[in-house]
Amino acid sequence: MNSPHWTATGESFEPADSEAVDPDDYETVERRVLVIGAGAAGARTAIELVEQGVDPEALLVVGKRGHGDAHTTWARGGVNGALGTLDPEDDWTIHAADTLNEGHHVNDPGKVETVTKRMPALLRELDEWGMAFSRTPDGEIDQRYFGAQSFRRTAFAGDHTGESMLDTLVERAQALEIPYRENLFVSDLITDGDRVLGAAAVDIDTGEFVAVDAEIVVLAAGGYTALYSRHSSRDDENTGDGPALAYRAGADLLDVEFVQFHPTGMVGNRYGDEWDGRLVTEAVRGEGGRLYNSGVSASDASGGSGERRSPGGERFMERYSPDQMELDARDVVARAIAKEIAEGRGTDSGGVYLDISHRDRDFIEERLPRMHERFADLGVDMAEEPVEVAPTAHYGMGGVVVDDAGETVVDGLYAIGETMAGVHGANRLGGNSLAETLAFGEVTGQAVADRLAADGDGAGRDERTDALHARAGAHFGDLAALSGRDGTHDPEALLDDVRDLLWTHAGILRDGEGLREALDELVGVRDRASNLAVGDRTDRSFEFALDLGFALTVAEAVLRGALEREESRGAHFRTDYPETDPAWRRSVVIGRDSVGAMRVDTAPVGTPSEAVQDALDAGYELDYHQLE
Structure with missing residues (x-):
């Protein structure tokens, strides 16, 4: 019997030996x-x-x-x-x-x-x-x-x-x-x-x-x-x-x-792999939390005296966004943190410091109870010391x-x-x-x-x-042929390969060469997915195999969309096209062509109503310093 394989777009199994499952052999639920x-x-x-x-x-x-x-x-x-x-x-x-x-x-x-x-x-x-x-x-x-x-x-x-x-x-x-x-x-x-x-x-x-x-x-x-x-x-x-x-x-x-990429995810090297990337809510910054690197002394960065400061260093958002500081747009703050880490001003664990210890303990425990409790369980008192954070896909x-x-x-x-x-x-x-x-x-x-x-x-x-039954029976036949397969590759490991290539080539910073390299790597993952080792349908490996099908489809769409958009805008930052291009105020649409492969097009975006345009023209903006 042959192993199941992926279609060209990596979206489903087509085992050559599958047989449709009869409706009597599966449950049918009718709802509107x-x-x-x-x-x-x-x-x-x-x-x-x-x-x-x-x-x-x-x-x-x-x-x-x-x-x-x-x-x-x-x-x-x-x-x-x-x-x-x-x-x-x-x-x-x-x-x-x-x-x-x-x-x-x-x-x-x-x-x-x-x-x-x-x-x-x-x-x-x-x-x-x-x-x-x-x-x-x-x-x-x-x-x-x-x-x-x-x-x-x-x-x-x-x-x-x-x-x-x-x-x-x-x-x-x-x-x-x-x-x-x-x-x-x-x-x-x-x-x-x-x-x-x-x-x-x-x-x-x-x-x-x-x-x-x-x-x-x-x-x-x-x-x-x-x-x-x-x-x-x-x-x-x-x-x-x-x-x-x-x-x-x-x-x-x-x-x-x-x-x-949310600016503040937990740092696994500090808190353990199971916590790596877990969100430290924006509410910490919304309630006055401050970001510090490890580059200079806290007293040099304070600009004043009488306040408790992070043991880290410079409050670096003053360089990137002096008006909105830590509450600038997420993409701005995330890129700032990534730059601080890349240029050697991060912590030993690979993050930066987020500090809210200048707030009263009662305030922190009332407004941020889950965060305070989480870090306390990890041996960190947010009311006394900073936590370590780095950007995470969110x-x-x-x-x-x-x-x-x-x-x-x-x-x-x-x-x-x-x-x-x-x-x-x-x-x-x-x-x-x-x-x-x-x-x-x-x-x-x-x-x-x-x-x-x-x-x-x-x-x-x-x-x-x-x-419905004609199509469902055929699909269930494919899934039945998938379960229990004794192939070479672990679907969870292949999922990790997809995650690594997206993080490396379609992360906070992208460029055309890296995106094309990632598409080539994705072909390799898809090839390995043609020979999976999968347990029965209650085994996690079966679930991972289905997840892998979803992942291959969506990862290809992300990479092709990022390659198509030759500008930097918002969370999409192309180092080879670092400026925002007014001509690219368009959406990238991913569909199928006549043979089932991915098709990439663009489409115009609409215009706001007169009332919203008036609000845009008024130029409202956050004044961060109201929090100080």
Whole structure:
């Protein structure tokens, strides 16, 4: 029997000896709507559907981990919305202007305005549902500074905002009796070429195959930054599932070359490999945390006396961004840190110092409880000493091309949250990721509810079901042939190879030579993937093999997009094209050509509304020194 091999684009197995699995040999679940991904975006979509009158039994939300265990919980610092709690002059148009400026004006202005208009009401809704927001002395939802924001508009729950938000959404979904299924790994979307029919999945506890027959599929399966060797996600999430599934189904990808490297990830050489790249929330800097290198003495860098200083050295952001300092845009701060380390002014462990010890202990323990507790467990008291940080891959600004309601070009297939593209442009404004999940969860939920009402009881289901089983059975046959293979190469090791080549050649700094070299290396990884050693369907190696398929697709898209964009803009910095080119105020679109290979095109971006343009023209900007 021959080993399974990859297609030219690395997107699926085609074992020569596979046989279709009969429908009697796998479970079939029928629902009108399938939501893939149980983080904030998926949960908010499902809630909106039921709020709009859709029967909960018509829905199914699936996650590949346990209930409530989603990447949302790792978004700690806050969620944006122009409530004006502390800065009454703030409004949604200024929030939109900040988002467009941070995105270097390759955002989709309509999607930006969708988010910023809706967020004040959505934050108040979360408050009504019981979210434990931090409060002002007057009992209002408190708001803090975040990088590159003109006003304090980031609402928060200590430094565990994502966790608290997801808990609130899960409780709401449970109260509405929305069905959920955990530990279900979606391996493929089933289409007839024009419309989505459902999805194929594997129960990772039992190894059983599951086909979900659905009229509508909503992809809320996260992003792709865990495809970098140093990243802020857990290794088994943000592995490109959402973008790869959509691309395989016929959707296009947009601007995937824009990968945000968060300035402050933990340093593994200091805290252990298991912590390498884990996020140190921007809230630390939002509450006044300062960055120091190890180049000069703290007293030389202080500019004054009477303050407790880091044992590191120069407060180097004074050289890079004297006005916005540590709260400049994430790409600016990340590149500054990377330069300090590269030029020998980093710590012995390969980072820089982040220090908030000038703040009172009570303040730190109240505003940053999870961070304080995490480092205390590692033997570091943030109230007394700095922590060591370095940039880490954090967020994919690009993703799937969708319309204003979140629908792709594949009829009935929607993509939201980090899986979709358009809101963030070339660099994401901190606090906007959670905002996007809420806003487009509501928008897409409303649109799908309206569509279901217009479609009636789902006429034509029998015809769709027959087509679903024909395609699902063939896919399950491929997966059955994959499991238990005694090949040469470990899929987890090949995933690590992908991560290494992206970090090396498509990281904070890129150039054309390195990107072309990475594409050549990716061909080598794909060749080795033709001879995998894979356990049975409950073995992690089987999961890694599926992840590898997603990784090869998305990594190629990132590299081709980065090679196409011959300029530097936001998080995309080409050392061979270091300037921003006005002619490149365009999006890079990745699709398929007539023979199934990747096609690279560009597309124009839109213009903001008159109200948002007025806010842009007004030139609002963060004054960091209000924090001093």
